[in-house]
Amino acid sequence: MTLYIEPYGSCYCCVIYHVTRCRFFSNSSSILATEMILSKYPWLVQNEILQNMEPSELLLLSLVSKNMKKLIKSCQKKRLESVNTIVYSTDVNNYLCAYILRESHKFMHKDILMRFEEFQETETPDFQLNVSGKKIDFRLFTRERNKELWLPENFHPYPVACVQKSDKESILESVHNYFLDFFAHSVKYYWKAKEFEDGPYHIPKQLLNSYPKKDVF
Amino acid sequence: MAPKKNSAKRPQPSTPKPSAPARIVKVQSSDGHILQADVRALLLSSTLAATIKGYDDENKPLEKLEVNNVVGFTLKLVLEWCEKHKEDDPAIAQAEKDKKNIFIPSWDRHFLTKLPMGNLFDLITAAYHLDITGLINYGCKTVANSAKGKSTEEMRELFGIPEPWEQPSTSTATWDD
Numbered sequence: 001m002t003l004y005i006e007p008y009g010s011c012y013c014c015v016i017y018h019v020t021r022c023r024f025f026s027n028s029s030s031i032l033a034t035e036m037i038l039s040k041y042p043w044l045v046q047n048e049i050l051q052n053m054e055p056s057e058l059l060l061l062s063l064v065s066k067n068m069k070k071l072i073k074s075c076q077k078k079r080l081e082s083v084n085t086i087v088y089s090t091d092v093n094n095y096l097c098a099y100i101l102r103e104s105h106k107f108m109h110k111d112i113l114m115r116f117e118e119f120q121e122t123e124t125p126d127f128q129l130n131v132s133g134k135k136i137d138f139r140l141f142t143r144e145r146n147k148e149l150w151l152p153e154n155f156h157p158y159p160v161a162c163v164q165k166s167d168k169e170s171i172l173e174s175v176h177n178y179f180l181d182f183f184a185h186s187v188k189y190y191w192k193a194k195e196f197e198d199g200p201y202h203i204p205k206q207l208l209n210s211y212p213k214k215d216v217f
Numbered sequence: 218m219a220p221k222k223n224s225a226k227r228p229q230p231s232t233p234k235p236s237a238p239a240r241i242v243k244v245q246s247s248d249g250h251i252l253q254a255d256v257r258a259l260l261l262s263s264t265l266a267a268t269i270k271g272y273d274d275e276n277k278p279l280e281k282l283e284v285n286n287v288v289g290f291t292l293k294l295v296l297e298w299c300e301k302h303k304e305d306d307p308a309i310a311q312a313e314k315d316k317k318n319i320f321i322p323s324w325d326r327h328f329l330t331k332l333p334m335g336n337l338f339d340l341i342t343a344a345y346h347l348d349i350t351g352l353i354n355y356g357c358k359t360v361a362n363s364a365k366g367k368s369t370e371e372m373r374e375l376f377g378i379p380e381p382w383e384q385p386s387t388s389t390a391t392w393d394d
Binding site: 036037038039040041042044045048049050051052053057060061063064065068126127129138140142143144156157 | 319334335337338341342345353354357358360361362364365366367368369370372373375376377378
């Protein structure tokens with residue numbers, strides 16, 4: 001449907017009312033599609049919007065559609081190429097975490113890309129995505145959901161892959177294959193084995209095959 | 218007491234300078250609506266600044282500026298933003314552009330977030346056509362912020378990405394999966 005807004009004689013309240021009314025009487029997906037379509041922005045604006053997103057948000061957005069992934073890879077080529085190191089490690093709760101390690105002002109920063117949590121079959125995920133040909137359930141780690149935890153001021157929500165015990169290996173393989181495709185070939189992957197003493201984790205085959213042992217420390 | 222060291226981290230709007238009386242010109246949108254604006258506000262747009270300079274260099278009287286690719290409603294929003302920022306140092310916007318984390322001042326945050334997404338889209342596109350760096354910076358940051366904490370389905374709706382089964386079958390489709 002076409003959304004028409006009177007250019008004059010309208011205040012913001014009228015506009016919002018008009019949009020709300022249209023949404024109420026029409027198919028919700030069509031009205032939203034007419035509201036803001038990223039692909040219709042000029043290329044430089046698309047680039048600016050993507051530039052303002054965190055790596056985990058770009059990663060998640062790339063999984064929405066193949067063309068979105070192409071757009072991100074072309075718009076953000078320089079940024080993706082600037083990623084030198086991705087580390088698999090455990091966080092304070094002993095969950096496997098994949099993060100970008102970057103140096104800024106002589107300090108090392110971690111940009112979390114994804115976390116892997118064991119998931120009970122009775123729990124409900126937020127959404128499901130096809131990652132390198134494998135359907136994986138996801139939840140979002142947000143501030144609202146983790147009020148009991150202290151989270152830094154610059155915290156950004158990130159996806160949590162819901163891992164079932166029987167499927168742990170194939171999920172990790174699929175996610176790692178996706179990273180290999182999404183980020184530049186020059187990225188070095190590290191597996192911080194010392195932190196996995198409590199529960200042995202499967203190391204992705206690609207990680208073992210592609211890199212010398214010194215990178216798996 | 219010495220001022221805090223980090224007080225200069227965020228760019229502050231420049232203090233209003235005592236200046237000459239406002240020079241008001243008419244601005245016409247693509248759909249024929251005529252608005253009035255202070256020239257200092259219009260100078261935030263590199264495109265309009267070049268046109269104004271052209272008139273001034275030739276000593277031609279500037280009666281009306283025509284903005285052919287922006288409709289009246291959006292132009293009104295653009296002029297409202299420019300009016301608010303007409304005292305700003307242009308170097309602020311340029312410096313913000315190169316920063317990783319853009320800080321959106323509260324007035325701008327309120328101004329941009331209250332807009333429905335469709336209007337925000339038009340506003341950013343207009344800012345792009347008129348080359349208004351500050352408005353592009355804040356607009357794009359607002360759009361990026363709106364994706365925070367969203368599931369992929371919500372991102373799909375927010376950015377108008379069709380479902381795989383809604384894709385056109387032609388190879389020229391924009392978002393075909």
